[in-house]
Amino acid sequence: MEGQARPAGDRRVSAAGDGSARDTVLGTVRRSLGVTGREAPRRDAVEARIALARPGVVPARGQLPDAERVALFCDKAEAAAATVERVATAADVPDAVARFLRDANLPATIRMGSDPALRSLPWHATALDTAVGPSDGSDINGLSWAYGAVAESGTLVLLSGQDNPTTLNFLPDNHVVVVAARDVAGDYEAVLARVRERYGKGLMPRTLNFVTGPSRSADIEQTLILGAHGPRRLHVVVVEA
Amino acid sequence: MTIHPTSPQFKENAHAALGDRELQRALGHVRQAFIAKRAAAAEALPEFEALRDSARDIKAHTLKHLDLYIEAWEEKVTAAGGHVHFARDAEEARKAVLDICRRVGARTVTKGKSMISEEIGLNAAIEAAGLVPVETDLGEYIVQLRGEVPSHIIAPAVHLTRDQVEADFRRHHVHLDADRDISTHHSLQAEARGILRERFLAADVGITGANFLVAETGTSVIVTNEGNGDLTQLLPRVHVVLASIEKLVPTLEDVGQLLRVLARSATGQEMSVYTTLSTGPRRPEDPDGPDEYHVVLIDNGRSSMLGTSFEEMLRCIRCGACMNHCPVYHSVGGHAYGWIYPGPMGAVLTPALIGVETAGHLPNASTFCGRCESVCPVRIPLPKLMRHWREREFERHLQPATVRSGLTFWGWFATRPKLYRAATGLAMRALHVAGGARGRFASLPFAKGWTDFRDMPAPQGGTFQSQWKAKRGRPGTAA
Numbered sequence: 001m002e003g004q005a006r007p008a009g010d011r012r013v014s015a016a017g018d019g020s021a022r023d024t025v026l027g028t029v030r031r032s033l034g035v036t037g038r039e040a041p042r043r044d045a046v047e048a049r050i051a052l053a054r055p056g057v058v059p060a061r062g063q064l065p066d067a068e069r070v071a072l073f074c075d076k077a078e079a080a081a082a083t084v085e086r087v088a089t090a091a092d093v094p095d096a097v098a099r100f101l102r103d104a105n106l107p108a109t110i111r112m113g114s115d116p117a118l119r120s121l122p123w124h125a126t127a128l129d130t131a132v133g134p135s136d137g138s139d140i141n142g143l144s145w146a147y148g149a150v151a152e153s154g155t156l157v158l159l160s161g162q163d164n165p166t167t168l169n170f171l172p173d174n175h176v177v178v179v180a181a182r183d184v185a186g187d188y189e190a191v192l193a194r195v196r197e198r199y200g201k202g203l204m205p206r207t208l209n210f211v212t213g214p215s216r217s218a219d220i221e222q223t224l225i226l227g228a229h230g231p232r233r234l235h236v237v238v239v240e241a
Numbered sequence: 242m243t244i245h246p247t248s249p250q251f252k253e254n255a256h257a258a259l260g261d262r263e264l265q266r267a268l269g270h271v272r273q274a275f276i277a278k279r280a281a282a283a284e285a286l287p288e289f290e291a292l293r294d295s296a297r298d299i300k301a302h303t304l305k306h307l308d309l310y311i312e313a314w315e316e317k318v319t320a321a322g323g324h325v326h327f328a329r330d331a332e333e334a335r336k337a338v339l340d341i342c343r344r345v346g347a348r349t350v351t352k353g354k355s356m357i358s359e360e361i362g363l364n365a366a367i368e369a370a371g372l373v374p375v376e377t378d379l380g381e382y383i384v385q386l387r388g389e390v391p392s393h394i395i396a397p398a399v400h401l402t403r404d405q406v407e408a409d410f411r412r413h414h415v416h417l418d419a420d421r422d423i424s425t426h427h428s429l430q431a432e433a434r435g436i437l438r439e440r441f442l443a444a445d446v447g448i449t450g451a452n453f454l455v456a457e458t459g460t461s462v463i464v465t466n467e468g469n470g471d472l473t474q475l476l477p478r479v480h481v482v483l484a485s486i487e488k489l490v491p492t493l494e495d496v497g498q499l500l501r502v503l504a505r506s507a508t509g510q511e512m513s514v515y516t517t518l519s520t521g522p523r524r525p526e527d528p529d530g531p532d533e534y535h536v537v538l539i540d541n542g543r544s545s546m547l548g549t550s551f552e553e554m555l556r557c558i559r560c561g562a563c564m565n566h567c568p569v570y571h572s573v574g575g576h577a578y579g580w581i582y583p584g585p586m587g588a589v590l591t592p593a594l595i596g597v598e599t600a601g602h603l604p605n606a607s608t609f610c611g612r613c614e615s616v617c618p619v620r621i622p623l624p625k626l627m628r629h630w631r632e633r634e635f636e637r638h639l640q641p642a643t644v645r646s647g648l649t650f651w652g653w654f655a656t657r658p659k660l661y662r663a664a665t666g667l668a669m670r671a672l673h674v675a676g677g678a679r680g681r682f683a684s685l686p687f688a689k690g691w692t693d694f695r696d697m698p699a700p701q702g703g704t705f706q707s708q709w710k711a712k713r714g715r716p717g718t719a720a
Binding site for chain 1: 299317
């Protein structure tokens, strides 16, 4: 039924009858709503809504001057069981990472993507073994540079790609994430606006991860335990300048 | 292939649940875990009520324009290199998934938590096709080992105690040292992590649900705390998203509004640990991610709910707050409801999906206390919708003759106020006297269903109407 030989580039519907399924589903939706789908006011309303992408209700909590916004981010990240360290400049990051690993009795190895912001740092000044590229699941420690962060809930924003492979966010036991203080926004909307600017309206990277604290589960008797399937520890390094 | 509903046996199910000590012990965690946390999270955000209005309006607007948002979303998915498969019903949805699995020669399939996957009975179909489906959410993994379905939409194993989970792990993980210590929550979770990590890395296809589909960008959104959904969709060659049509929202900003009420309503978190926005397969420059990205967009009865009084139910974002606050759910748990969706949202949705003739007991299993509606993040009037089902049941003569004649008699009685007041006043006084010094009944004729599991409090002597009259509606001490 399905094309064994169907070319991977063929993006049309796969299974036979799919086309009619599409027509039936859309047809039933329209019949139930009492519309044809061609009504201009409805089409205009949808088009305008997508074009404008209005923010809605944005909590006042994150709308703060720079220093207080970063402080709120740190508080909220810690409330979500992340640990946070603030350093003055990016050049201080390798030391901070080495110290974090040492204090937690973790091996002095770390894997990162090819983000120049990370690669250009003075790793040679530490005793750390660094590796570059996506994780295959054998790494204990991973390092990423966050695209941004959200003060409102202590959330990191990470984008997929060569610079910061998504596997580093989930496979290593311990995840260290660097974020620049200037990239800490008050709310999700402010970060999404930056994403839209970078990729273009209506376009997205393959993966955008909002990460708020380390992995956890409360599935057994509603008892919260950290370290479910993702990282057991999340350490955030905020670079002030 | 979908699970056979036992909803017609709700009364028997509930009876068994009330007598199940292990279950009753486990259900205590629902009351303790969820209610105070949600209240604290709502309290801590001054805009929470305004966000609930916003969330309701977003979903209501989208449903009114659903055909157009589906088309806009589909165009974006396709432009990003993804594939959309429409499925009218459960069978077409299963077939779409199996076709993909067969085409890529899959053997192992990992799964993130997805209620629509339960609804369409996907695991059984995958097994029947000779493949191995592996649930990776801890709670889902546990219920899969037990051959059960989730008893809660966000806490699938909430009906189980730690002791039961330990026994299940010992029974199934026989390759591990029999003398190992897995007596703590922590050690049980660590064991599941180790076993599932291998499965994540070995899987050929990863299947997740979707909390939202974004028309603006063709993005699917999943929300998890464990990170299992991410490992499921990130590592295999193929990512398949299962989503029902009402998951559509217009823009990324709308997702922001809904996320702010979702986690707070569900677990009292401000934000779940992982909220992941996925758009298409990996790009040429990406070092990781799936080569193929598919969405199976499933109707399975939703489109017929549009334009009816049950359209409001399609706003549901599956947070679980209604069941977390439901006294009936607290008493009988999720399995008693007999199908996939339990609690108040299940009591409204299930009759719409499998028929009120099968699921008619569910909207009747409510005290109409209204707590579900009071906590619903998208303000679904659940009690009103349950009442609509009761009306339909009555109109279609689906209740037993005794119930019908009882209701008919009550209708006759209640429309004769003098007679009603005299008779109820007499009855309450009589029951008050009969209740004696204890003020409660351990057994009553015709009320065995009540007194089997708890005492019936005796009336205090006056009816509500007589007390109201005496106080002229002013609050005060009981008459």
